[in-house]
Amino acid sequence: MDIDILTLFPQMFQGPFSTGIFERAIDHGLVSINLHNIRDYTYDKHHTADDYAYGGGAGMILKPEPIFEALESIEMDVKLEAGDMPIILLTPQGRLFSQPIAYELSKYSRLILICGHYEGVDGRVAEHLVTDEISIGDYVLSGGELAAMVVVDAVVRLLPGVLGSEASLQDDSHVAGLLEYPQYTRPAVYREWSVPEVLLSGNHAQVSKWRREQAIQRTLERRPELLDKASLSLEERRLVERLLTSPLDK
Numbered sequence: 001m002d003i004d005i006l007t008l009f010p011q012m013f014q015g016p017f018s019t020g021i022f023e024r025a026i027d028h029g030l031v032s033i034n035l036h037n038i039r040d041y042t043y044d045k046h047h048t049a050d051d052y053a054y055g056g057g058a059g060m061i062l063k064p065e066p067i068f069e070a071l072e073s074i075e076m077d078v079k080l081e082a083g084d085m086p087i088i089l090l091t092p093q094g095r096l097f098s099q100p101i102a103y104e105l106s107k108y109s110r111l112i113l114i115c116g117h118y119e120g121v122d123g124r125v126a127e128h129l130v131t132d133e134i135s136i137g138d139y140v141l142s143g144g145e146l147a148a149m150v151v152v153d154a155v156v157r158l159l160p161g162v163l164g165s166e167a168s169l170q171d172d173s174h175v176a177g178l179l180e181y182p183q184y185t186r187p188a189v190y191r192e193w194s195v196p197e198v199l200l201s202g203n204h205a206q207v208s209k210w211r212r213e214q215a216i217q218r219t220l221e222r223r224p225e226l227l228d229k230a231s232l233s234l235e236e237r238r239l240v241e242r243l244l245t246s247p248l249d250k
Contacts, residue, residue, distance in 0.1 A: 001108070001159055002032045005148055006070050007115040008049060008062075010035040012145045016153075025162045033152070036074070041066035050118050059119025067114060067125050074112065087112045087130045089121065090144030090151070094133030097151060101134070105151070106158040113151065115144030177230035179223060181214035196249075216240060217248050 005013065016022065017033055025031045039047040042065075050060040071087065086108055088094075095101070105111060114121070114130065126133060136147045156162055184195040198210045216236060219226050220243055227240060 001030070001106075001156070002034065002110040003152060003156075004034045004036060004074050004110070004112045005115065005152075006036045006038055006067060006113070007143075007145055007148070008038050008117050009115075009143070009145055010037050013149065016149050021157060021162055022153075025156055025159065028161065030159055030161050031156050036070050038062070038066045038070055041069040041073070053119065057119070061119055062117060062121045062125075064122040064124045064129075067121070068129060071112065071114075071129060084108065085110045085112060086132050087114070088132045088134050088151070089114045089116060089126055089130040090135075090147040091116050091121070091126075091133050092135050092138075092140055094135040096138075097134050097136045097147075097154070099154070102151075102154040102158060105155045111155070113144075113148045115148050117143040117145075176215075177226055178215040179219045179226070181211040181218065212236070213239060213248055217243050220244070221247075 007013070013033070013035055017026070022031075022033075026033065038049050042049055042063075048063070049066050050062050053059070053061045086105065088105075088111065090113060114125070134147070134151060136150045141147060184199060188195045188200060196210070198206050201207070216227075216232070216239060219230070220240060232240070
């Protein structure tokens with residue numbers, strides 16, 4: 001996968017994209033991340049990328065010209081049919097990012113992310129350039145760079161070969177509509193706190209049942225709205241009803 005990021009601050013990405021799974025994915029040729037400084041596509045001596053808003057108001061607005069020209073320079077090097085290259089603006093007005101959207105984006109061979117900044121981006125960018133707008137939450141950041149990192153991280157880890165074990169993706173929170181169950185490692189007893197006995201039993205069926213029940217209980221306690229969309233059996237729905245009055249032991 002090729003990922004192009006348009007930003008005013010490319011230096012922000014150097015640390016996160018040079019460590020951990022990103023470093024391995026890049027070294028193995030599984031992903032290529034290309035940073036484009038929006039200011040490189042300005043023509044005045046001050047490399048001005050923002051201006052005051054028409055109609056007044058506080059703050060500055062990112063100008064359309066450098067964003068359009070940056071994207072056009074990318075498209076000149078890429079021969080893809082329409083619809084094969086999502087162009088995403090990171091903005092608080094976008095659709096709320098989620099695991100299903102991460103899966104959706106992971107199916108493409110190329111993504112372009114545009115990082116907003118200041119008070120916003122000229123409306124013509126959203127109206128005539130981007131194909132999607134994404135927000136990572138109901139709050140406001142100083143710019144779209146951190147949001148872009150979140151989206152890239154969530155998407156890249158889904159690419160085949162990026163993680164050491166593909167099976168680990170199946171148990172992630174939100175993959176099955178539930179939060180992940182609690183996990184434990186050695187020692188079996190630490191400061192008088194013991195690992196649940198079922199995990200030491202060697203009975204894989206019981207372990208799976210316990211994990212599923214714990215995932216349901218954790219979701220009920222922390223994100224109950226997720227259960228409305230989760231795929232639960234009739235027995236598991238009855239479990240939810242019982243949990244509302246009597247939680248399981250950990």
